[in-house]
Amino acid sequence: MTTVIKNGTIVTADLTYKADVAIEGGQIIAIGQGLVGDTVLDATGCYVMPGGIDPHTHLEMPFMGTYSSDDFDSGTRAALAGGTTMVIDFALPAPGQGLMDALKMWDNKSTRAHCDYSFHMAVTWWGEQVFEEMPKVVDRGITSFKHFLAYKGSLMVNDDELFASFRRCAEIGAIPMVHAENGDIVAEMSARLLAEGNTGPEAHAYSRPSQVEGEATNRAIMIADMAGVPLYVVHTSCEEAHEAIRRARMQGKRVWGEPLIQHLTLDETEYFHPDWDHAARRVMSPPFRAKHHQDSLWAGLAAGTLSCVATDHCAFTTEQKRFGVGNFTKIPNGTGGLEDRLPMLWSAGVNTGRITMNEFVAVTSTNIAKIMGMYPKKGAVLVGADADLVVWDPETRKTISANSQQSAIDYNVFEGKEVKGLPRYTLSRGMVAVAEGKVQSREGHGQFVAREPNGSVSKALSTWKDLTAPRPVVRAGIPASGV
Numbered sequence: 231m232t233t234v235i236k237n238g239t240i241v242t243a244d245l246t247y248k249a250d251v252a253i254e255g256g257q258i259i260a261i262g263q264g265l266v267g268d269t270v271l272d273a274t275g276c277y278v279m280p281g282g283i284d285p286h287t288h289l290e291m292p293f294m295g296t297y298s299s300d301d302f303d304s305g306t307r308a309a310l311a312g313g314t315t316m317v318i319d320f321a322l323p324a325p326g327q328g329l330m331d332a333l334k335m336w337d338n339k340s341t342r343a344h345c346d347y348s349f350h351m352a353v354t355w356w357g358e359q360v361f362e363e364m365p366k367v368v369d370r371g372i373t374s375f376k377h378f379l380a381y382k383g384s385l386m387v388n389d390d391e392l393f394a395s396f397r398r399c400a401e402i403g404a405i406p407m408v409h410a411e412n413g414d415i416v417a418e419m420s421a422r423l424l425a426e427g428n429t430g431p432e433a434h435a436y437s438r439p440s441q442v443e444g445e446a447t448n449r450a451i452m453i454a455d456m457a458g459v460p461l462y463v464v465h466t467s468c469e470e471a472h473e474a475i476r477r478a479r480m481q482g483k484r485v486w487g488e489p490l491i492q493h494l495t496l497d498e499t500e501y502f503h504p505d506w507d508h509a510a511r512r513v514m515s516p517p518f519r520a521k522h523h524q525d526s527l528w529a530g531l532a533a534g535t536l537s538c539v540a541t542d543h544c545a546f547t548t549e550q551k552r553f554g555v556g557n558f559t560k561i562p563n564g565t566g567g568l569e570d571r572l573p574m575l576w577s578a579g580v581n582t583g584r585i586t587m588n589e590f591v592a593v594t595s596t597n598i599a600k601i602m603g604m605y606p607k608k609g610a611v612l613v614g615a616d617a618d619l620v621v622w623d624p625e626t627r628k629t630i631s632a633n634s635q636q637s638a639i640d641y642n643v644f645e646g647k648e649v650k651g652l653p654r655y656t657l658s659r660g661m662v663a664v665a666e667g668k669v670q671s672r673e674g675h676g677q678f679v680a681r682e683p684n685g686s687v688s689k690a691l692s693t694w695k696d697l698t699a700p701r702p703v704v705r706a707g708i709p710a711s712g713v
């Protein structure tokens with residue numbers, strides 16, 4: 231059985247050209263003119279692109295006393311509906327829980343996936359067991375480790391633990407990732423705000439200003455440099471963090487920044503909405519920012535100083551958000567975006583001229599596949615690549631609404647936004663999972679993708695040799711008479 235996508239224009243991270251694509255056995259088998267097959271998908275007027283890869287999701291994750299409400303079923307359906315054909319979710323050990331044990335839980339949950347998926351492993355505590363298990367995680371094809379500098383008292387690791395884990399990553403060829411907010415400062419500011427009677431959702435934003443993120447981003451970059459590893463910074467939301475990343479890259483350090491579609495398109499005024507629910511539904515960390523930060527993020531995508539666009543999809547219902555009535559620190563942190571990332575980025579980025587179509591493909595798919603060790607199996611329109619493709623109709627419009635979304639929650643943070651540019655077809659390893667807006671995917675179709683170590687790890691940084699080379703012990707400073 232051969233499927234042929236005909237009459238479309240292929241758009242990759244570096245090329246735009248007219249050609250048909252033939253698919254068999256879940257892979258691309260030919261790209262060229264006049265291809266024939268058993269099934270034809272008409273792509274007239276459309277762009278044929280690598281399906282989106284979301285490098286940052288939290289599906290059915292235990293967090294802040296509850297579970298995020300989209301699981302691998304609804305979450306990956308949402309992904310496909312919006313042209314995303316793969317997600318990388320975070321396996322999150324509870325403090326004290328072993329990494330391999332946590333991985334089993336994620337293996338179980340992910341059997342429901344409609345599209346392919348992989349995991350990052352979170353390092354939520356530090357000890358000999360974590361140290362010993364990290365290489366086993368890499369052997370499973372999970373080659374990235376996430377660290378939280380925020381969430382003091384639960385997920386946060388201290389600088390000594392961060393340094394130890396980063397050094398372990400260097401040894402085993404894994405990429406460290408960081409949620410960069412200074413958790414000590416956030417805890418202090420939160421307590422003060424609550425004591426002053428500032429209990430509403432807007433105080434969540436006051437408790438974590440952009441300096442909190444800029445400081446932690448810079449600190450993580452410096453610690454990575456001392457450990458001799460590259461660094462992937464998740465949800466870069468502000469100019470201060472972007473500045474730290476830009477500076478590091480200018481200095482020849484391999485640091486990647488990942489803005490979210492939410493931070494690119496929504497701002498802090500959402501928290502000043504008179505409706506408590508409206509504001510609480512948008513509580514996430516880092517919070518939405520003042521508008522000038524958005525300009526910085528867009529500029530970073532255009533300049534290449536920011537590398538990937540993600541969602542941090544972590545969806546909570548209004549009922550769950552209301553756990554925080556009277557105390558903003560109890561509002562479960564997280565927003566959704568899996569279904570809307572591509573249409574929103576296309577509409578706010580490509581249609582406005584802020585980024586090109588090729589840059590769009592790079593930041594939503596190809597860069598992610600390369601950094602995360604799965605290119606060109608994913609993120610490519612090449613013979614031999616998985617047929618994870620989106621046939622993108624740049625003329626189709628819709629108004630985003632919770633009424634028509636795949637996500638299990640009762641609202642959408644992009645409610646009412648008009649988008650122009652949507653999938654005509656989404657293909658998951660050759661299977662037509664979405665056709666003309668209709669999701670026809672299959673639960674359990676998704677497969678785990680084992681990833682290679684990023685080849686840059688052992689030669690990532692500017693100063694690692696200085697730190698690993700033997701250093702002379704100099705005793706010249708000791709007085710002859712001894713001390």
Ligand code: DUC
Binds near residue numbers: 288409515516564565
């Ligand atoms: N931020 C969120 O808003 N939710 C999940 C975890 C995170 O870091």
Ligand code: ZN
Binds near residue numbers: 409464
């Ligand atoms: Zn985070």
Ligand code: ZN
Binds near residue numbers: 508
């Ligand atoms: Zn509202």
Ligand code: ZN
Binds near residue numbers: 286287288542
């Ligand atoms: Zn996250």
